[in-house]
Amino acid sequence: MGDRMTREQRHRCMSRIKGRDTKPEMVVRRWLWRQGYRYRLCVKALPGRPDIVMRKWRTVIFVNGCFWHGHECQKHRPVTNAQFWQDKITRNRERDARNQELLRAAGWHVIVVWECQLTPKCRIDTLRELDLTLSRIMLEQTGRRKGYAFREEESGWSQAAEPPSEYGQ
Numbered sequence: 001m002g003d004r005m006t007r008e009q010r011h012r013c014m015s016r017i018k019g020r021d022t023k024p025e026m027v028v029r030r031w032l033w034r035q036g037y038r039y040r041l042c043v044k045a046l047p048g049r050p051d052i053v054m055r056k057w058r059t060v061i062f063v064n065g066c067f068w069h070g071h072e073c074q075k076h077r078p079v080t081n082a083q084f085w086q087d088k089i090t091r092n093r094e095r096d097a098r099n100q101e102l103l104r105a106a107g108w109h110v111i112v113v114w115e116c117q118l119t120p121k122c123r124i125d126t127l128r129e130l131d132l133t134l135s136r137i138m139l140e141q142t143g144r145r146k147g148y149a150f151r152e153e154e155s156g157w158s159q160a161a162e163p164p165s166e167y168g169q
Contacts, residue, residue, distance in 0.1 A: 004079055024118045025051055025063040031127050037134065046108075048099030057137050059109040061130075062096075066115045069096055073116045109137050 020042065029052065032039060039061075043053045050060035066074045070089040078085050100110045111133060117126040 020051075022063070022065065022115075024065070024113070024115045027118050027123065028052065028061065028063050028113055028127075028130070031130075035131065047102040047106075048096065050103075054134075057109070057134070057141060058107055059111065059134065059137055060103055061111045061113060062100075063113045063118075064096070064115065068092060069114075071114050071116065073114070 029039075029041075032052065037054060038056075040053045040055065042049050042051060046053065046060065048062070051063045052061040054060070064071065068089070070093045100112075103110050111130065113126065113130065116122070
């Protein structure tokens with residue numbers, strides 16, 4: 001039988017898997033807090049009950065487990081009751097897509113961080129990318145709110161401190 005589990009072993013193993021405060025989620029939350037980002041956890045009023053909600057920036061972050069949410073990195077699927085797991089993961093993916101679409105339609109930015117992206121080998125790059133994404137979101141929102149123009153042509157103002165006529169004299 002090798003590495004296959006009995007029905008009871010599989011049930012005991014799967015029943016102990018947490019849905020909140022997972023290791024990957026804690027990595028992201030601790031990093032966000034150290035960077036000065038503030039957030040709420042699992043806001044029930046939002047579709048899909050996102051893991052992290054940054055209301056000020058209208059941004060939600062889902063920290064998804066690769067197995068449960070059907071990430072393509074996942075090579076290992078249970079051998080026992082395979083059709084059940086395939087159907088369950090398909091339903092989970094459809095639900096995730098539906099919830100993300102509802103959030104985007106309501107004006108939220110949706111970020112998904114996968115468990116495999118938080119392994120020690122990939123973690124730094126993933127968190128840097130998350131920082132860049134959040135910075136872009138904040139820049140867009142603060143720029144829109146304060147009416148800043150991002151290009152010289154749009155604003156009609158020069159970037160120089162002196163009038164253009166003084167150059168070259």
